[in-house]
Amino acid sequence: MTIEERPVAAALGASILASIAFAVAFALHAGDGWLGATAAIACAGICIALGYWGLRLAPQTQVTEPRESFASEAGDDVVPPVSRGGLLWLLGAACAALGIAAIFPLRSLGPRGDAMGLRSRWRAGMRLVDPDGRPLDASSLNVDAVVTAFPEGFIGDEASQVVLVRVPERLIAYSKVCTHAGCPVAIYRAKERELVCPCHQSVFDVLDGGRVLAGPAPRALPQLPINTASDGGIVAAGDFDARVGPDDWDAT
Amino acid sequence: MIARLVGWLDARLGTAPFVRSALRKAFPDHWSFALGEVNAYCFLILVVSGTYLALFFDPSDAYRSTVRLSFEVEAGLFVRQLHHWTALLFVAAILAHAARVFFTGAFRRPRELTWMLGVLLCGAAIFEGFAGYSLPGDLLSGIGLRIADSVALSIPVVGTWVSGLALGGAFPSAQMLPRLFVAHVYLLPAAIAGLMLAHVAIIWRQKHTQFRGPGRTEANVVGAPLFPNYALRSFALGTGVLAIVCALGAIVQINPVWTYGPYVPWQALSPAQPDWYLSWLEGALRLSPAWEPHIFGHPIPPVFWPGVVLPLVGGLIFFLWPFLERAATGDDREHNLLDRPSDAPLRTAIGVAALTAFAVLTAAGADDVLSAATYVSVFTIANIFRVAVVVLPLLFGAIAYLLANRGPRDARAERTRIIRNAAGGYDEEPVA
Numbered sequence: 001m002t003i004e005e006r007p008v009a010a011a012l013g014a015s016i017l018a019s020i021a022f023a024v025a026f027a028l029h030a031g032d033g034w035l036g037a038t039a040a041i042a043c044a045g046i047c048i049a050l051g052y053w054g055l056r057l058a059p060q061t062q063v064t065e066p067r068e069s070f071a072s073e074a075g076d077d078v079v080p081p082v083s084r085g086g087l088l089w090l091l092g093a094a095c096a097a098l099g100i101a102a103i104f105p106l107r108s109l110g111p112r113g114d115a116m117g118l119r120s121r122w123r124a125g126m127r128l129v130d131p132d133g134r135p136l137d138a139s140s141l142n143v144d145a146v147v148t149a150f151p152e153g154f155i156g157d158e159a160s161q162v163v164l165v166r167v168p169e170r171l172i173a174y175s176k177v178c179t180h181a182g183c184p185v186a187i188y189r190a191k192e193r194e195l196v197c198p199c200h201q202s203v204f205d206v207l208d209g210g211r212v213l214a215g216p217a218p219r220a221l222p223q224l225p226i227n228t229a230s231d232g233g234i235v236a237a238g239d240f241d242a243r244v245g246p247d248d249w250d251a252t
Numbered sequence: 253m254i255a256r257l258v259g260w261l262d263a264r265l266g267t268a269p270f271v272r273s274a275l276r277k278a279f280p281d282h283w284s285f286a287l288g289e290v291n292a293y294c295f296l297i298l299v300v301s302g303t304y305l306a307l308f309f310d311p312s313d314a315y316r317s318t319v320r321l322s323f324e325v326e327a328g329l330f331v332r333q334l335h336h337w338t339a340l341l342f343v344a345a346i347l348a349h350a351a352r353v354f355f356t357g358a359f360r361r362p363r364e365l366t367w368m369l370g371v372l373l374c375g376a377a378i379f380e381g382f383a384g385y386s387l388p389g390d391l392l393s394g395i396g397l398r399i400a401d402s403v404a405l406s407i408p409v410v411g412t413w414v415s416g417l418a419l420g421g422a423f424p425s426a427q428m429l430p431r432l433f434v435a436h437v438y439l440l441p442a443a444i445a446g447l448m449l450a451h452v453a454i455i456w457r458q459k460h461t462q463f464r465g466p467g468r469t470e471a472n473v474v475g476a477p478l479f480p481n482y483a484l485r486s487f488a489l490g491t492g493v494l495a496i497v498c499a500l501g502a503i504v505q506i507n508p509v510w511t512y513g514p515y516v517p518w519q520a521l522s523p524a525q526p527d528w529y530l531s532w533l534e535g536a537l538r539l540s541p542a543w544e545p546h547i548f549g550h551p552i553p554p555v556f557w558p559g560v561v562l563p564l565v566g567g568l569i570f571f572l573w574p575f576l577e578r579a580a581t582g583d584d585r586e587h588n589l590l591d592r593p594s595d596a597p598l599r600t601a602i603g604v605a606a607l608t609a610f611a612v613l614t615a616a617g618a619d620d621v622l623s624a625a626t627y628v629s630v631f632t633i634a635n636i637f638r639v640a641v642v643v644l645p646l647l648f649g650a651i652a653y654l655l656a657n658r659g660p661r662d663a664r665a666e667r668t669r670i671i672r673n674a675a676g677g678y679d680e681e682p683v684a
């Protein structure tokens with residue numbers, strides 16, 4: 001080994017050692033940090049060796065290649081003439097028809113029937129329960145308390161989720177699905193009595209029918225009419241006053 | 253040994269002439285030419301590490317199997333983090349490579365096709381990355397998918413169909429992650445591999461572009477031979493990339509889904525950011541106005557403009573750039589010698605403006621983080637960005653134009669060489 005080869009040999013040697021260390025680290029359950037560190041050193045050793053070899057040891061030759069020009073006389077004779085041109089049209093039509101026919105099975109990818117769109121489950125008289133299924137109790141909510149509620153029996157149903165806010169004198173329930181792009185409207189700012197969507201920071205006025213105060217949401221949050229039942233529970237007095245969630249072409 | 257193998261193959265396939273010329277192929281020396289190679293190495297690393305992960309991942313039990321493969325599979329967390337870091341680097345290297353090609357005019361005739369394949373690659377890589385980080389079924393990525401579905405739903409006329417065919421039902425459907433998995437491990441990687449192959453095959457056939465310099469003309473290409481010089485350097489680059497992502501995967505935590513929890517529709521995270529290459533769309537969604545016009549009684553939701561129109565129109569301009577520029581300049585000649593950015597001030601200005609807009613939107617995608625860090629209200633920050641996204645691209649574009657127009661003097665002047673002649677005097681001769 002000549003003197004100038006030594007850095008390359010040293011780097012490759014270090015790489016071999018690191019690879020052995022990788023195997024040992026795995027066998028000893030040393031953890032992902034050790035695996036990654038040894039693998040990084042093993043690769044870096046080869047990288048340094050090859051880099052030094054390519055930039056310092058190998059003679060720095062230059063080659064010059066001529067460029068061919070590709071443009072040849074692309075005349076009419078490149079594609080041999082096809083007789084029976086009429087059949088060619090028919091062949092094209094058959095292939096196109098086959099292609100269109102093959103699109104139909106794609107329909108199976110879609111939903112059956114008309115299961116599309118967000119459909120709220122709320123009906124008058126349904127109880128509001130928390131995400132664990134416990135019925136909500138009006139008297140247990142202090143001013144500025146915020147809870148997520150579902151209709152009893154439909155826990156986790158995206159379209160029916162409600163954010164219930166206690167303001168002085170009143171309980172107010174809004175759809176928790178942002179009318180911008182459907183994120184849960186999960187932030188409540190008690191001082192301003194505003195609901196804020198964490199996704200693109202649309203702001204809704206709790207005291208004014210969920211009106212949009214700022215941000216890209218185009219519509220107010222749909223409000224759920226609610227009543228307090230005789231046992232202190234909270235029940236819906238009907239469905240939301242507007243369509244839930246972001247609009248699409250079919251929302252009219 | 254190698255000689256015998258080559259001989260064995262040559263006797264059967266007649267490959268020797270090709271191998272002989274291939275090993276002497278010229279690769280121009282410039283660091284910026286390595287950016288495209290970084291992409292190829294990233295893709296290889298992604299395929300290998302992704303295959304390993306796919307053996308442990310179950311899309312019908314996405315969140316739990318992700319946590320399990322992170323904590324119970326030996327080396328699982330390391331490979332998962334390495335995979336994610338490589339994906340981030342992959343898109344970054346694609347953009348850097350595209351910028352190099354753009355600012356040097358390497359997309360001009362005869363390389364329009366290479367450019368268009370590259371733009372498709374960029375799009376496929378972004379979709380692939382989004383599909384990948386949405387797979388674990390965690391709260392952060394679930395919200396990202398929710399937004400993506402709203403964007404799909406916003407498309408006029410066909411939106412509900414697009415969303416329904418993609419998800420097989422209303423969001424979040426049971427088929428969502430299994431389908432995303434098929435796209436992520438099969439459809440998109442196959443598309444990327446095919447596009448990459450075509451991209452490289454055309455480069456091989458047309459030979460590389462090169463910067464101006466002594467002995468370099470439109471009719472030749474000067475550089476290091478593939479073997480051994482260039483091969484050594486290129487493999488050094490590949491192992492270097494691997495070393496970096498190994499170190500990142502081992503040391504720097506990324507996407508710790510167990511701190512987010514599984515996706516449930518009524519929970520959210522704040523602040524929340526997508527992977528960096530989607531932050532510009534997130535920023536556009538945040539800055540866009542709450543404008544919802546109606547056409548024949550049908551609403552056009554506000555996410556349609558930033559979520560669909562912006563990337564589509566931007567991507568189309570990007571895709572067709574070689575032809576747009578030719579239409580503007582009327583220059584239909586072949587170009588194998590590269591421009592410097594100062595050789596085409598207007599192109600440089602447009603590129604700088606586009607990059608600035610991209611950067612501003614990307615930063616706007618993190619306005620909640622900026623707000624938390626600066627105690628300035630997020631709404632004020634959003635308003636500042638609304639102004640910046642218009643003003644800064646114009647400003648930086650104009651500055652780039654002025655700088656490019658002045659240019660370094662040697663780029664404009666005829667370059668000459670001074671030679672001492674036999675009589676002891678000096679001759680000046682032009683350099684190509």
Ligand code: FES
Binds near residue numbers: 178180181199217
């Ligand atoms: S989803 Fe609520 S602001 Fe965008």
